[in-house]
Amino acid sequence: MRIALTGSGGQVGFELRRALLPVGEVIPLDRGGCDLANLDGLRAALTAARPDVIVNAAAYTAVDRAESEPALAEAINAEAPGVIGAVGRELGARVVHYSTDYVFEGTLDRPYTETDAPHPQSVYGRTKLAGEAALAATGARHWIFRTAWVIGARGHNFARTMLRLAAERDSLRVVADQIGTPTTAALIADVTAQALTRDGERPAEDGIYHLTATGHTSWHGLACHVIEAARAAGHPIKAGPESVAAISTEDFPTPAPRPADSRLATDRLRQVFGVHLPDWQTALEHTLEQIL
Numbered sequence: 001m002r003i004a005l006t007g008s009g010g011q012v013g014f015e016l017r018r019a020l021l022p023v024g025e026v027i028p029l030d031r032g033g034c035d036l037a038n039l040d041g042l043r044a045a046l047t048a049a050r051p052d053v054i055v056n057a058a059a060y061t062a063v064d065r066a067e068s069e070p071a072l073a074e075a076i077n078a079e080a081p082g083v084i085g086a087v088g089r090e091l092g093a094r095v096v097h098y099s100t101d102y103v104f105e106g107t108l109d110r111p112y113t114e115t116d117a118p119h120p121q122s123v124y125g126r127t128k129l130a131g132e133a134a135l136a137a138t139g140a141r142h143w144i145f146r147t148a149w150v151i152g153a154r155g156h157n158f159a160r161t162m163l164r165l166a167a168e169r170d171s172l173r174v175v176a177d178q179i180g181t182p183t184t185a186a187l188i189a190d191v192t193a194q195a196l197t198r199d200g201e202r203p204a205e206d207g208i209y210h211l212t213a214t215g216h217t218s219w220h221g222l223a224c225h226v227i228e229a230a231r232a233a234g235h236p237i238k239a240g241p242e243s244v245a246a247i248s249t250e251d252f253p254t255p256a257p258r259p260a261d262s263r264l265a266t267d268r269l270r271q272v273f274g275v276h277l278p279d280w281q282t283a284l285e286h287t288l289e290q291i292l
């Protein structure tokens with residue numbers, strides 16, 4: 001099986017390069033050889049790779065910057081998935097794509113299922129939702145894994161930001177009224193690999209699957225958790241968990257609004273693919289050991 005992997009240098013893409021090794025031959029595509037903002041180039045690079053599966057781990061993920069760069073976010077997040085789907089359709093390749101909890105408004109007071117209506121509050125969320133629709137409209141065989149609060153050992157993520165700030169500053173302020181489920185890049189990659197492996201036996205239905213760890217916390221809870229782990233590992237920390245103030249969203253204004261409660265219900269994924277989803281703290285242990 002030939003697997004073309006876009007965004008191979010990102011958090012999830014990096015883990016996929018490991019997790020997909022026993023699934024098939026991975027053809028990593030990075031921005032240099034395959035720029036998602038260049039739709040003709042994207043089509044040519046994917047076609048030349050002759051894939052049986054296309055895994056798209058590339059995206060425009062800078063949530064606040066997207067508010068002032070909507071055209072670029074639109075090209076990468078909304079239009080490119082349509083091109084990827086069109087190539088998948090032509091080649092008969094399955095497309096695996098990732099989306100986000102930020103397609104939701106965050107006001108439901110229970111975990112969102114795949115059939116709940118999305119209502120994005122930001123350019124990032126709106127363009128990611130448009131990308132889901134563009135891919136589905138191509139008629140390619142596809143799975144869209146909606147995930148959340150991704151934490152990889154490298155790359156840009158909230159956990160690493162908190163560790164850096166806690167080493168630099170005496171105190172931190174972190175919002176406590178936005179909740180969701182931290183999910184490691186490794187878990188996302190491993191579930192993707194298991195889904196593709198199982199696909200040969202019993203093809204799973206196309207469509208959207210929510211893919212997060214279980215349990216939930218706030219950004220404040222997550223900050224305290226990773227800072228505590230760093231202290232326990234003997235890291236020089238200036239701001240311990242006791243120095244992380246729990247603040248409200250209105251006290252931390254950002255260009256892009258975030259959902260208040262973006263928990264995702266993962267029953268569909270577990271039923272269809274037979275995967276076990278660990279709680280977020282257990283999944284994070286391994287990634288935190290790598291970071292620390």
Ligand SMILES: NC(=O)C1=CN([C@@H]2O[C@H](COP(=O)(O)OP(=O)(O)OC[C@H]3O[C@@H](n4cnc5c(N)ncnc54)[C@H](OP(=O)(O)O)[C@@H]3O)[C@@H](O)[C@H]2O)C=CC1
Binds near residue numbers: 008031128148
């Ligand atoms: N990060 C998160 O918290 C969450 C992410 N997701 C989704 O999961 C998926 C993976 O995200 P994650 O791994 O965290 O993202 P990262 O930001 O870590 O990685 C994104 C990758 O996309 C690449 N990329 C960006 N622009 C282009 C472009 N124009 N052409 C080619 N490649 C490009 C980046 O390349 P380069 O390194 O060169 O910039 C990078 O390799 C995405 O679909 C994202 O929307 C969903 C929920 C939460």
Ligand SMILES: Cc1cn([C@H]2C[C@H](O)[C@@H](COP(=O)(O)OP(=O)(O)O[C@H]3O[C@@H](C)C(=O)[C@@H](O)[C@H]3O)O2)c(=O)[nH]c1=O
Binds near residue numbers: 158173
């Ligand atoms: C740095 C910082 C952030 N915050 C707040 C801002 C925001 O409300 C929240 C999260 O901040 P970040 O900007 O790090 O996280 P953000 O970029 O919003 O993370 C999101 O990324 C995209 C790609 C997704 O798809 C989402 O699932 C989610 O992971 O924490 C603080 O309260 N204090 C701080 O010191």
Ligand SMILES: [Mg+2]
Binds near residue numbers: 062064
């Ligand atoms: Mg961010």
